[in-house]
Amino acid sequence: EPEVTQTPSHQVTQMGQEVILRCVPISNHLYFYWYRQILGQKVEFLVSFYNNEISEKSEIFDDQFSVERPDGSNFTLKIRSTKLEDSAMYFCASTSGLNLYEQYFGPGTRLTVT
Amino acid sequence: DAKTTQPNSMESNEEEPVHLPCNHSTISGTDYIHWYRQLPSQGPEYVIHGLTSNVNNRMASLAIAEDRKSSTLILHRATLRDAAVYYCILRRGNYGQNFVFGPGTRLSVLP
Numbered sequence: 001e002p003e004v005t006q007t008p009s010h011q012v013t014q015m016g017q018e019v020i021l022r023c024v025p026i027s028n029h030l031y032f033y034w035y036r037q038i039l040g041q042k043v044e045f046l047v048s049f050y051n052n053e054i055s056e057k058s059e060i061f062d063d064q065f066s067v068e069r070p071d072g073s074n075f076t077l078k079i080r081s082t083k084l085e086d087s088a089m090y091f092c093a094s095t096s097g098l099n100l101y102e103q104y105f106g107p108g109t110r111l112t113v114t
Numbered sequence: 115d116a117k118t119t120q121p122n123s124m125e126s127n128e129e130e131p132v133h134l135p136c137n138h139s140t141i142s143g144t145d146y147i148h149w150y151r152q153l154p155s156q157g158p159e160y161v162i163h164g165l166t167s168n169v170n171n172r173m174a175s176l177a178i179a180e181d182r183k184s185s186t187l188i189l190h191r192a193t194l195r196d197a198a199v200y201y202c203i204l205r206r207g208n209y210g211q212n213f214v215f216g217p218g219t220r221l222s223v224l225p
Contacts, residue, residue: 004157031210043158043201043215056212091157100210101148105157 002026004106006092012112013082021077021109023092032075033093033103034067036060043091049075082113118202123220126192134187134219136202141182144206148213149176149187151198158201158215161187197223 005024013019025032034046047057047067054067066078075094079086089110093103119137126132138147149161162169162176164185169176175188189196201218205211 033212035212035215042217043152045212045214048210048212050210055210058212093157095210097210100208101146101163101205102160103158103213105159108157 002104004092004094004104006090006106006109008109009107010110010112012114015084015113016081019079019082019111021079021090021092021111023075023077023106024073025075025092025094026096026104027073028096029094029104030097031055031095031100031103032067032069033095034077035091035093035105036088037091037108038088046077046090079111082111084113087111087113118204118216120200120202120216120219122217123222125222125224126189128194128223128225129191132189132192132196132221132223134189134200134202134221135184136186137184138202138204139183141204142206145204146206146208147176147178147182147185148203148205149174150201150203150213150215151196152201152218153195153198158213161200192221192223194223194225197221 007022032049037043045058047061048055064080068076089108091108092106095103148163150158152158164176177186199218203213
């Protein structure tokens with residue numbers, strides 16, 4: 001069964017550093033999402049991406065965040081200058097144009113900012 | 115999107131049916147009811163969704179009240195692998211928008 005993959009599984013970075021989290025969505029999917037989950041808290045939406053542009057973003061997704069689909073397969077989330085409060089599990093998700101009710105989530109990248 | 119209310123936690127015995135309730139008294143006519151679950155240390159995964167009629171799939175059944183103000187996710191025979199946090203989410207329309215996750219119900223399955 002096709003699946004969303006994410007790399008790395010765990011990223012440790014120092015405060016103020018830039019990080020790029022990578023995702024490979026399912027190949028024929030058209031809609032892409034990033035969510036995050038701070039340890040012990042609920043899953044929070046960050047941004048959605050369709051047709052090579054951001055379609056929706058939350059208040060969390062400020063100027064420190066950016067997304068890109070640099071080629072036909074990768075979908076990245078960049079945090080320009082990490083803060084301690086950015087420590088969380090980051091999930092990438094994708095969905096096809098046919099079954100918009102079913103978002104497929106990746107296993108997540110655990111980001112630890114020290 | 116309208117708000118949902120779920121119990122914080124529930125327990126079930128293995129191989130018994132589980133009924134996970136969700137209240138959504140402010141649901142609008144175009145809100146779809148979705149259920150996702152999150153197994154330990156994994157991303158959320160789709161379980162089932164519906165609009166008005168009851169729905170069945172290989173994972174579960176969704177029973178929707180006639181007035182749509184509540185719904186129940188039914189796992190017919192709980193297994194240890196079904197231990198997870200279950201999220202009931204309303205989403206207006208079906209246009210690929212994001213999901214808004216609440217705290218969900220933590221289901222424990224006892225052997």
